[in-house]
Amino acid sequence: MRFVFGFSVEMKFLGWYVKIGTVSALIGASMEMFMIKTGFYDKVTVLESEKIAWENSPEAQAIREALNPWRNHDAAEEARKDT
Template sequence: MKFLDWYLKIAAVSALVGDDKVTVLESEKRAWESSPEAQAIREALNPWRNNDAQARKNP
């Protein structure tokens, strides 16, 4: 356990850097998901989604 304090410091710094990176990636993901391009891709991948919703509204 000669280098235990060094490993703890590295772990703490890595956790802080990793947390910031995850925060940035999540915000970019949310911004992209709300973009018109993402909505168009979502519609293209599931074109009958609106048909199912309309069928439920109009029995």
């Protein structure tokens, strides 16, 4: 039993936690290396920039406005208040 900051701590499974932490770090590092080697981040950057360009285009804004279910809500609310 150890005393850490005035508390008694029993690290019964310390080896198990170290193994899980090590394996998790290795898996994460291998995933990152795979994404770097395959050019994943470059592809995602291009796709995101194309998405932002499309969202700011007049066509996308017109579609967004046409599909907005609340577009006539304010006008109907005004008409209801006026009568």
